[in-house]
Amino acid sequence: MRLSRYFLPVLKETPSEAQIVSHRLMLRAGMIKQASAGIYSWLPLGYKILRKIEAIVHEEQGRAGHIPMLMPTLQSADLWRESGRYDAYGPEMLRIRDRHERDMLFGPTNEEMITDIFRCHVSSYRDLPMTLYHIQWKFRDERRPRFGVMRGREFLMKDGYNFDLTREDALHAYNRHLVSYLRTYERMGLQAIPMRADSGPIGGDDTHEFLVLAETGESEVFYDSEITDLKFGDRKIDYDSHDECRAVLEEFTSRYARTDETHDPELFAKVPEDRQRQARGIEVGQIFYFGTKYSEAMGANVVDPDGNRVPVHMGSHGIGVSRLVGAIIEASHDDKGIIWPEGVTPFHAGIVNLKQGDEEADAACQALYDSLVTMGLEPLYDDRDERAGAKFATMDLIGLPWRITVGPRGLKNGVVELTCRRTGESEEMPPEQAVTRIG
Ligand code: ATP
Numbered sequence: 001m002r003l004s005r006y007f008l009p010v011l012k013e014t015p016s017e018a019q020i021v022s023h024r025l026m027l028r029a030g031m032i033k034q035a036s037a038g039i040y041s042w043l044p045l046g047y048k049i050l051r052k053i054e055a056i057v058h059e060e061q062g063r064a065g066h067i068p069m070l071m072p073t074l075q076s077a078d079l080w081r082e083s084g085r086y087d088a089y090g091p092e093m094l095r096i097r098d099r100h101e102r103d104m105l106f107g108p109t110n111e112e113m114i115t116d117i118f119r120c121h122v123s124s125y126r127d128l129p130m131t132l133y134h135i136q137w138k139f140r141d142e143r144r145p146r147f148g149v150m151r152g153r154e155f156l157m158k159d160g161y162n163f164d165l166t167r168e169d170a171l172h173a174y175n176r177h178l179v180s181y182l183r184t185y186e187r188m189g190l191q192a193i194p195m196r197a198d199s200g201p202i203g204g205d206d207t208h209e210f211l212v213l214a215e216t217g218e219s220e221v222f223y224d225s226e227i228t229d230l231k232f233g234d235r236k237i238d239y240d241s242h243d244e245c246r247a248v249l250e251e252f253t254s255r256y257a258r259t260d261e262t263h264d265p266e267l268f269a270k271v272p273e274d275r276q277r278q279a280r281g282i283e284v285g286q287i288f289y290f291g292t293k294y295s296e297a298m299g300a301n302v303v304d305p306d307g308n309r310v311p312v313h314m315g316s317h318g319i320g321v322s323r324l325v326g327a328i329i330e331a332s333h334d335d336k337g338i339i340w341p342e343g344v345t346p347f348h349a350g351i352v353n354l355k356q357g358d359e360e361a362d363a364a365c366q367a368l369y370d371s372l373v374t375m376g377l378e379p380l381y382d383d384r385d386e387r388a389g390a391k392f393a394t395m396d397l398i399g400l401p402w403r404i405t406v407g408p409r410g411l412k413n414g415v416v417e418l419t420c421r422r423t424g425e426s427e428e429m430p431p432e433q434a435v436t437r438i439g
Pocket residue numbers: 109140142149150151152153154155156157283284285286318319320321322323
């Protein structure tokens with residue numbers, strides 16, 4: 001992409017309405033524009049990152065054997081009356097009436113709708129296990145939408161639902177989700193710690209939240225510092241193996257890690273004092289096992305091997321896709337701007353032409369651009385007629401992992417400058433070498 005042809009409305013001033021760094025940087029980098037309280041347009045740069053995050057979520061869900069689909073944003077109130085949640089959900093639910101006076105709502109989550117789909121089409125244990133998921137916009141009329149996309153009213157969520165014959169199988173689905181979530185967050189450059197949580201309005205008795213530690217997080221968390229040494233890494237896992245998935249769950253949840261909702265000071269006191277940590281965290285996902293709560297209320301039954309009709313065991317599993325954009329920035333930035341982890345960066349490298357219009361510099365930039373594209377990478381070429389300082393500031397702000405600076409002086413010696421955004425280190429080298437380093 002050439003910057004002169006892109007739409008990147010960066011702001012010079014720091015917007016006063018933004019209280020936390022990720023919100024400020026997203027506005028300044030031209031990623032989002034507020035449409036109304038808690039509702040945002042995703043401008044091209046923000047949209048690109050959102051799509052990258054979605055792609056990682058899809059890939060990891062696919063690896064775990066979960067099936068993608070898409071349900072609508074608008075739902076009929078009748079389904080929610082069946083589960084009893086239409087009245088229970090409260091003012092966070094946006095209720096709508098259509099022209100025929102039918103009660104509708106903008107979905108805050110999809111347990112009812114997926115259970116309805118399941119009961120209409122599945123009637124035998126032979127079709128289980130099954131996990132369906134989608135990535136769809138949700139609406140929750142939050143009392144205090146704030147911090148930009150972190151607590152929006154309209155937000156993008158991946159929500160998945162498992163259907164299993166037995167409690168044991170459903171707990172395997174729970175463990176499988178935990179493993180796939182660990183992989184998902186790590187690919188985004190994040191450490192998200194599973195913490196025992198409270199089940200809230202979904203109900204159920206087994207649930208973990210995934211929290212990214214950050215001062216600006218809205219949750220208070222208590223944990224054993226040993227937990228931050230754990231990494232899933234690139235180990236292989238057989239998602240069908242109950243034992244393997246359970247072992248990962250045990251490894252990642254055996255140490256004390258809880259949010260304030262479930263915090264138990266007596267238990268916490270048993271953690272060696274030098275390892276006790278109290279901090280703040282951003283909830284980027286949650287997994288639930290809730291058994292037959294919805295299947296019983298809504299009649300989602302299957303025939304088991306003995307010919308009995310039994311309610312299926314279910315769980316639901318969410319990832320805050322749009323919130324993750326903010327969480328990644330909270331975890332990875334400096335005073336100049338964002339520092340995108342390689343896994344989600346909107347472009348792989350920026351090319352800065354110090355002397356636009358200079359025949360040699362223009363040609364060298366174009367050649368670099370073409371080589372990067374040939375390698376399957378996506379460069380952003382700042383080909384505007386701007387001062388070097390302004391170009392550098394924009395690149396630092398939008399946070400691409402690499403910057404290649406091209407100017408007539410270096411070219412005379414056959415070199416360009418390669419700068420790493422994270423370390424700030426620069427090195428001169430021939431253009432081909434810069435391309436190899438980035439790839
Ligand atoms: P919170 O405690 O932050 O209100 P939640 O527990 O109500 O979140 P869940 O029902 O668990 O949310 O939804 C799954 C995920 O969706 C959350 O872990 C979070 O990452 C994301 N999410 C929830 N509410 C919002 C919101 N208002 N804006 C952006 N993302 C959200």
